[in-house]
Amino acid sequence: MEADLVAEPILKVEGIHTFIGKHHVLQGVSFDVYPGRVTVLLGRNGAGKTTTLRSIMGLLSPSQGIILLRNQAIQNMRSFDIARLGIGFVPEDRGLFNLLTVEENFRVAMFQEDKSTQQRLETILEIFPDLKRFWKAKAGILSGGQKQMLAIARPLVNNNELLLIDEPSKGLAPIVIDHLIDAIQKLQKQTMIILVEQNFYMASSLGNDFYIFDDGRTVHKGQMEELVANEEMKKRYLGISG
Amino acid sequence: MNKDSLNPVQRFRLKEKEGRFRSPYFFLKVLLLAFFVFTPYLFHSFQIVDVVLKIIIFSTLVASYDIILGYTGIVSLGHVMYFGIGSYFVGIFMGKLGLISYGYLALAILIAVLISGVLSVLIGFFSLRIRAIFFAMVTLAFMEFTFILASQLRFITGGDDGISFNLPGIMAIGYRLGRFLGIEFTGRMTNYYLILLVSLILFLLMVRFVHSPVGRVLQSIRDNEQRSVALGYRTYLFQVMASSFASCVAAMTGGCYAIWVCYVSPSSSLSVSIMLDVLLMVIVGGMGTLYGGILGAAFLMITGAFLPKLQVLVAALLPGVPFAVRLSERWLFYFGLLFILIVYFFPKGMVGTAQEIISRRKGE
Amino acid sequence: MNPKSRQWLPKSAVIAIFLLPLLLISPKTYVTLTISGIAMGMLLFLVASGFSLIFGFLSVLNLAHGALFAWGAYISFSAFSFINQWTGWGGSNSIFSNILIFLLALVAAGIGVAILGVVTERLVIRPVYGSHLFQIFITVGAMTVMEELIRIVWGPNDEPMPVPVSFIGSWDIFDVVVSKYPLIAIVIGLILYLIVFTILRRTRLGMIVRAGVENPEMVQVMGHNIYRYFTGVFAAGSALAAIGGGMWATFVKSINPAMGGEVIVFALIVAIIGGLGSMTGSVVGALMVGLSYNYVAYLIPKGALGITMLLLVIILSIRPTGLFPEGT
Numbered sequence: 001m002e003a004d005l006v007a008e009p010i011l012k013v014e015g016i017h018t019f020i021g022k023h024h025v026l027q028g029v030s031f032d033v034y035p036g037r038v039t040v041l042l043g044r045n046g047a048g049k050t051t052t053l054r055s056i057m058g059l060l061s062p063s064q065g066i067i068l069l070r071n072q073a074i075q076n077m078r079s080f081d082i083a084r085l086g087i088g089f090v091p092e093d094r095g096l097f098n099l100l101t102v103e104e105n106f107r108v109a110m111f112q113e114d115k116s117t118q119q120r121l122e123t124i125l126e127i128f129p130d131l132k133r134f135w136k137a138k139a140g141i142l143s144g145g146q147k148q149m150l151a152i153a154r155p156l157v158n159n160n161e162l163l164l165i166d167e168p169s170k171g172l173a174p175i176v177i178d179h180l181i182d183a184i185q186k187l188q189k190q191t192m193i194i195l196v197e198q199n200f201y202m203a204s205s206l207g208n209d210f211y212i213f214d215d216g217r218t219v220h221k222g223q224m225e226e227l228v229a230n231e232e233m234k235k236r237y238l239g240i241s242g
Numbered sequence: 243m244n245k246d247s248l249n250p251v252q253r254f255r256l257k258e259k260e261g262r263f264r265s266p267y268f269f270l271k272v273l274l275l276a277f278f279v280f281t282p283y284l285f286h287s288f289q290i291v292d293v294v295l296k297i298i299i300f301s302t303l304v305a306s307y308d309i310i311l312g313y314t315g316i317v318s319l320g321h322v323m324y325f326g327i328g329s330y331f332v333g334i335f336m337g338k339l340g341l342i343s344y345g346y347l348a349l350a351i352l353i354a355v356l357i358s359g360v361l362s363v364l365i366g367f368f369s370l371r372i373r374a375i376f377f378a379m380v381t382l383a384f385m386e387f388t389f390i391l392a393s394q395l396r397f398i399t400g401g402d403d404g405i406s407f408n409l410p411g412i413m414a415i416g417y418r419l420g421r422f423l424g425i426e427f428t429g430r431m432t433n434y435y436l437i438l439l440v441s442l443i444l445f446l447l448m449v450r451f452v453h454s455p456v457g458r459v460l461q462s463i464r465d466n467e468q469r470s471v472a473l474g475y476r477t478y479l480f481q482v483m484a485s486s487f488a489s490c491v492a493a494m495t496g497g498c499y500a501i502w503v504c505y506v507s508p509s510s511s512l513s514v515s516i517m518l519d520v521l522l523m524v525i526v527g528g529m530g531t532l533y534g535g536i537l538g539a540a541f542l543m544i545t546g547a548f549l550p551k552l553q554v555l556v557a558a559l560l561p562g563v564p565f566a567v568r569l570s571e572r573w574l575f576y577f578g579l580l581f582i583l584i585v586y587f588f589p590k591g592m593v594g595t596a597q598e599i600i601s602r603r604k605g606e
Numbered sequence: 607m608n609p610k611s612r613q614w615l616p617k618s619a620v621i622a623i624f625l626l627p628l629l630l631i632s633p634k635t636y637v638t639l640t641i642s643g644i645a646m647g648m649l650l651f652l653v654a655s656g657f658s659l660i661f662g663f664l665s666v667l668n669l670a671h672g673a674l675f676a677w678g679a680y681i682s683f684s685a686f687s688f689i690n691q692w693t694g695w696g697g698s699n700s701i702f703s704n705i706l707i708f709l710l711a712l713v714a715a716g717i718g719v720a721i722l723g724v725v726t727e728r729l730v731i732r733p734v735y736g737s738h739l740f741q742i743f744i745t746v747g748a749m750t751v752m753e754e755l756i757r758i759v760w761g762p763n764d765e766p767m768p769v770p771v772s773f774i775g776s777w778d779i780f781d782v783v784v785s786k787y788p789l790i791a792i793v794i795g796l797i798l799y800l801i802v803f804t805i806l807r808r809t810r811l812g813m814i815v816r817a818g819v820e821n822p823e824m825v826q827v828m829g830h831n832i833y834r835y836f837t838g839v840f841a842a843g844s845a846l847a848a849i850g851g852g853m854w855a856t857f858v859k860s861i862n863p864a865m866g867g868e869v870i871v872f873a874l875i876v877a878i879i880g881g882l883g884s885m886t887g888s889v890v891g892a893l894m895v896g897l898s899y900n901y902v903a904y905l906i907p908k909g910a911l912g913i914t915m916l917l918l919v920i921i922l923s924i925r926p927t928g929l930f931p932e933g934t
Contacts, residue, residue: 057827083829095824097817099931107810108817109828155828317739368923375667375738376882379874380922386871387915394908514867518746525743572758578750585743586733 009034010192011056011162016065016075018055025051026062027216033162033209038184038193040203040224042238043213049196050092052213053164056194057089058082069162084111088155088191092166094147098140102131102150105139109154121157127186128153145176149183162192169199181205200240204228212237274536278438282431293547295434297539299499302441304523304535305448306491312529313452314484315464320365320381322520323388324358324489326512328496331357333506334398337407344410351497355490362489366482385517392508404507409433415504437498444491448532451487460484525585545577616890616929619921623894627901634782639900645788647889647896648795649857652850653869654876655802655888656843662819662883662932663839666731667738669745671847671873672866673752677722678715678848679767679855679865680760685714686768696770704770705790708856712794715852716845722752723844727837749866756863764862767855791853798849799889806885815839819883819932847873875914879921881928890929 009032018026026048033039041049054060056067058079067075074082083089097105110117125132128149134142139150148168155163165184169177177199184193184206197203203210203224210227212220214237227233234240277284281294307321328351335341335350365384392399399405408414413436414429421427451457463477500506509515519542526541527534628636657671689710690696695703730748734740769787776785806812818825818835826832854869855861876895880887895914903910921929 059823059827078831079823079826080829080831083827089827091824091827095821095827097820097824099820100813100817104813104817108814108825108830111829113810158829317742319742368919376878376922376926378667378738378742379878380918383871383875383878383915383918387911390911518750521743521746572754575751575754575758578747578754582730582744582747582751585740585747589740 007034010070011194012066012068013052013056014066014068016052016055016062016067018051018060018062020051020060025216026055029065029213029216029218031211031218031221033192033194035161035192036188037208038188038195038206040207040210041194041196041213042200042203042210042227044237044239045198047213048216049213050166051216053089053091053166053194053196056082057087057164086159086161088158088160088163090151090155090163090165090168092170094151096139096147096151098138100139101136102139102142103135105150106154106157109157111158116159117157120159124153124156127183145172145179148172148176148180152180152184152187156187156191160191162194163187164194164196166196167198168195169197169202177202200234200238271533275442279435282434288430289547291434293543295437295502297536297543298438298441299495299502300520300523300539300543301536302444302448302498303492303495304520304527304539305445305532306488306495307520308524308527308529308532308535309448309452309488309491310485311524312531313457313464314460314481316481316485317375317378318381318485319378319517320383320385321488321492322512322514322517323381323385324362324492325496325499325516326385326388326392326508327358327361328354328493328498329500329506329511330354330392330399330496332497332500333400333405333407336409337405337506338398338400342408342410347410347413347501351494354493354497358489358493359486362486363482366478366485382514382517385512386514389508389512389514392512400507402508404505404510406505409501409504413501433501437502440494440498444494445532448491452532456480456483522581525581549577615925619929620890620894623897623901627905630905631901635904637782638784639904640897641784641792642788643897643900644893645791645795645857645896646900647893648792648799649850649854650869650872650876650896651795651888651892652798652853653847653873654880654892655885656846656850657873658877658880658882658884658888659819660840660843661877663815663822664731664735664836665738665822666735666840667741667745668731668840668843669742669870670726670730670749670752671844672870673749673756674719674723674726674844674866675847675851675854675869675873676756676861676863676866677752678719678845678851679861680756680851681718681848682711682715682852683765683767683855683861684760686711690768696768699771701772704772708770708773708790709794712849712852715848719848719851720841720845723841724837726844727840731840732833753863753866760863762863764860767859767861769856769859773856787857791857794853798846802846802885872914875918878928879918881930881932883932884928884930887928887930 011033013032014030016026016029017024029048029052031039031041041052043049051060055062055075058074058077058081062075065075066073069082069085069087072085074085089095097108100108106121107113130146131150131153134146139147142150152163152165152168168180168184172180181202184195187193188206193206195203195206197206204227207224210220210222210224211218212233220233220237278294278298282291285291285294303322303325307318310316310318310321331350331354332347335346339346365381368380393402395401409429413433418426418428452460459480463480496511499511503510523535523538523542525538527536527538624640627639631639653671653675656674657668660666660668660671686696686707689707693703693707695707698704726748730744731741734744773787773790776783778784804812806816814825814830815835818832822832825835850869851865855865872895876891877888878891879894880889880891894917898913898917899910902913
């Protein structure tokens with residue numbers, strides 16, 4: 001653990017300000033993501049977590065600030081170029097192509113359809129066996145939990161080193177959430193994950209580092225264990241008591 | 243009313259009302275009106291009077307379209323249909339049916355207005371619930387349909403050739419009222435002032451409508467429909483209301499147009515190209531600014547009258563190579579290019595951009 | 607509406623249109639009309655599908671689509687005349703030469719307008735992505751410019767469209783009059799439909815396009831340069847319209863600069879009825895409009911356009927977004 005903290009962060013986000021129309025949504029967001037760790041972004045609704053992910057992904061252009069991926073500035077790059085650098089994105093609404101089959105959903109996600117991608121696909125299908133079963137079915141007919149699995153599994157076919165996941169537990173039953181946590185824990189070994197999550201149980205099971213967002217700013221950071229123990233912070237920023 | 247006892251909204255409205263007569267814009271408007279009134283005296287050329295009156299008529303039409311487009315935020319591509327209905331009823335009553343009298347003229351216009359209102363309500367109920375873009379296409383389809391209807395039903399509408407007709411009493415072209423302040427008052431002159439008066443009334447009505455509580459609700463719907471719904475307004479009733487008001491105005495304008503040219507035909511009153519002209523005028527003038535319509539109409543009418551002359555001049559200078567001649571002949575081509583550039587650089591239209599610049603300066 | 611009814615409505619509508627007229631028209635005339643109806647449907651499909659695909663994928667309302675259609679007609683006109691001058695294939699009696707020159711003219715139209723489409727997308731459409739209102743404005747301007755350009759290059763008058771010799775006339779099969787050209791149009795239309803269908807359903811490119819119709823943002827996030835696809839789809843849609851233009855011109859045997867305007871309304875109605883963004887919808891809608899138009903034109907000559915509007919009204923009342931959802 002100690003050794004990891006000394007290592008360089010792969011992703012550095014510094015002083016990001018983002019506007020959506022006239023709204024100054026992000027007013028100074030900074031955080032670092034270290035290899036081999038799950039970084040959780042916490043905070044109330046509207047605090048700016050999703051906007052942050054979208055800014056990293058290039059869907060929104062920050063007006064100020066820097067985003068460095070391995071020391072390469074990506075804050076002004078276009079989304080598809082950012083994706084090709086090895087960042088995968090799982091949006092809040094999952095972003096599935098409901099009219100396409102599960103197979104086609106994977107294929108669209110692939111950067112190239114070559115052997116190594118195929119091999120990765122097989123590994124993924126072992127972690128998510130349901131997807132193999134529904135391989136030729138249209139993504140729209142999957143259950144909520146399966147859809148979430150597909151949404152997370154898709155970007156993994158490429159050798160992505162960073163995965164951005166936005167509120168995966170939304171609308172899922174507790175037992176499905178457990179499944180999801182299981183799957184993500186298996187993934188964590190190869191991929192860095194930035195997780196935005198309202199469900200504290202999920203956040204605390206998976207997260208190593210956390211950052212708390214309030215009013216478009218990052219206001220606190222630390223290790224997950226500290227947060228779990230800190231009732232006052234949980235209540236103040238997350239509205240959780242007990 | 244004691245000023246201190248007013249709530250903020252009332253105070254704002256009062257200030258607005260008081261400011262109205264003192265603002266510099268007011269004098270500009272009075273000046274413009276004076277110009278229109280005295281045009282026949284200032285310009286003895288009939289062509290210029292004709293262009294000016296067409297500017298007046300189309301300004302009103304464009305303003306009515308602006309109510310739907312700029313103030314309510316609905317994209318309709320079939321507005322000219324109501325204009326055509328107004329023209330055609332006048333034409334049919336005066337021409338085909340030969341019922342030339344003031345009474346029948348008024349009746350024709352009244353029927354046209356009623357039909358337009360009802361039609362727009364029907365179309366509104368039917369298509370405002372679907373995506374906005376569908377509404378645009380559906381209204382376009384309906385207008386085209388009416389156009390083809392007008393060309394096919396020869397026995398009522400005179401087909402593609404249209405209907406030429408005469409007007410009753412003092413409005414008839416040949417009628418002479420005698421000299422008045424230096425010019426010969428023919429039926430044409432009477433019509434000029436009649437149409438000017440009607441257009442003025444319609445324009446003022448529209449301004450009132452836009453500043454009325456209903457108008458404000460419409461603007462709030464345009465700006466943020468979801469919020470308006472959340473606030474409890476049946477947005478789509480308001481939209482239908484605005485749409486039918488605007489169509490009635492358009493029908494009246496159509497009637498005026500028919501009175502002026504004493505002729506109706508599908509291509510002169512119902513065609514898509516007129517609709518495109520109106521679109522152009524709205525863009526050039528600016529959406530959401532009723533007065534922008536005047537600028538837009540002026541721009542189009544003047545260039546329409548002026549450019550062909552310019553083109554003849556240019557053609558005379560160029561060698562007689564057919565391609566080169568045609569290149570200079572098709573002024574509409576350059577117009578189209580100019581139009582694209584205007585949309586590009588002045589998305590708010592001329593009046594709109596001017597307003598923005600002025601308000602920005604005021605802010606500083 | 608529940609999923610089951612989603613499926614039977616369009617099918618029953620088409621069947622109804624196909625079969626009802628049999629009650630009123632003699633079988634022999636019925637066959638002739640059906641063939642012209644399907645042919646007209648094919649041509650409408652070519653124009654409507656381009657529009658629908660562009661709207662579905664780019665979310666762009668391209669009112670200049672009709673002008674691209676006209677350009678297609680004019681390019682195939684020139685190509686045909688040019689090739690004929692050199693080879694005389696158009697005037698010869700050999701069916702093969704006729705078909706060859708015809709296809710070449712259409713291909714020329716397709717390629718020419720595809721290029722025009724790329725230029726248009728880059729210059730005119732890109733700046734107004736996201737605002738349907740400004741798309742309407744700017745494409746109207748583009749339409750004016752394109753139409754005027756036709757008048758400048760080719761002249762403002764109507765021109766007769768040359769038709770290959772063996773396409774004229776009809777066959778008499780068991781007392782049924784079967785016009786030659788409509789059949790050819792149907793065959794070509796079907797082939798084009800199959801090509802588009804195969805590309806969309808069986809290639810990676812088509813898959814990405816279908817994904818983009820559903821969610822363009824997500825496609826970008828997956829590393830695909832969506833702007834290149836936009837240009838490509840726009841060019842393809844325009845090319846389809848152009849081929850439709852060339853075929854339409856041969857059908858009515860004349861071309862005029864304003865021909866886009868006449869057809870675009872029908873194409874618009876077809877696209878709306880079928881459902882914007884749906885290929886299947888374009889086919890079904892086109893068939894419905896083409897067939898109903900021909901049947902009614904025979905029974906009540908002036909009522910043909912009315913039936914099209916009626917169809918629009920009926921379908922929009924039951925299914926406001928059109929028969930098929932986006933992306934099918």
